[in-house]
Amino acid sequence: MRKNIVAGNWKMNKNVTEAQDLMFQLLEYKRNHTPNCEVWIAPPSLYLMMAKDLYEQNEIGVFSQDMSEHGSGAYTGETSADMLESIGVNGSLIGHSERRLYHGETDSHCNRKIKLALDKGLTPIYCNGETLEQRKSGQHLEVVKNQTEVALFTLSADEIKKVVIAYEPVWAIGTGETASPEQAQEIHAHIRNLIGNKYGKEVADEISILYGGSVKPDNAKEIFSQPDIDGGLIGGAALKMADFVQIIEGF
Numbered sequence: 001m002r003k004n005i006v007a008g009n010w011k012m013n014k015n016v017t018e019a020q021d022l023m024f025q026l027l028e029y030k031r032n033h034t035p036n037c038e039v040w041i042a043p044p045s046l047y048l049m050m051a052k053d054l055y056e057q058n059e060i061g062v063f064s065q066d067m068s069e070h071g072s073g074a075y076t077g078e079t080s081a082d083m084l085e086s087i088g089v090n091g092s093l094i095g096h097s098e099r100r101l102y103h104g105e106t107d108s109h110c111n112r113k114i115k116l117a118l119d120k121g122l123t124p125i126y127c128n129g130e131t132l133e134q135r136k137s138g139q140h141l142e143v144v145k146n147q148t149e150v151a152l153f154t155l156s157a158d159e160i161k162k163v164v165i166a167y168e169p170v171w172a173i174g175t176g177e178t179a180s181p182e183q184a185q186e187i188h189a190h191i192r193n194l195i196g197n198k199y200g201k202e203v204a205d206e207i208s209i210l211y212g213g214s215v216k217p218d219n220a221k222e223i224f225s226q227p228d229i230d231g232g233l234i235g236g237a238a239l240k241m242a243d244f245v246q247i248i249e250g251f
């Protein structure tokens, strides 16, 4: 059965003291509560080892925000799947819209990264979603279809089952604009149908599909109550313990 997941993407925020502080608070929370979902974080890569040392029982899943499309070699500034695996990281975000926007990442890059991650036993969180322009011109279903097919449909059924998908409409990221629960549900069901048509319903039903884009304490519960929404990828609200916990408790 697929998992419910709340994952916090810290993006490029927090110095080491602040990061450690938030990691400790989350650990304390996990020691004293049993949430109805898995709790994952994607801190800046500089802090991944610190997080893995702290969460020695794997209490909180630790993810990188990106990883290289290459195995190893002369790629200055990059982090490989092998390096992430060697420090015990659980997986990586792949294809976040900010990587697409500022670093020219495409779904073909995502496809290569996803394969490398899976080969090392890492969980890829594959992010996709349409821009405001694409939504306004009614292309959103087609855009998400193409993204999903290019990034994922060369995988085997066993491989795709290990991928987590995060649908994040670009127009809702960091803007305060949220897709309505119905708008999000429509795309989540669409993605699940696409996977079902290609790999069968049983495979599609195994895959967790998260929603991301201005999820806050006051809208999380309603978003998570949709049948094809299995959790959230949280940006801004993951940086404040009180807000993140309220979102976790939306399950």
Ligand SMILES: O=C[C@H](O)COP(=O)(O)O
Pocket: 009, 096, 168, 172, 173, 174, 175, 176, 212, 213, 214, 215, 233, 234, 235, 236, 237
């Ligand atoms: O990775 C997280 C998403 O980009 C959502 O960010 P946000 O919650 O700040 O809108």
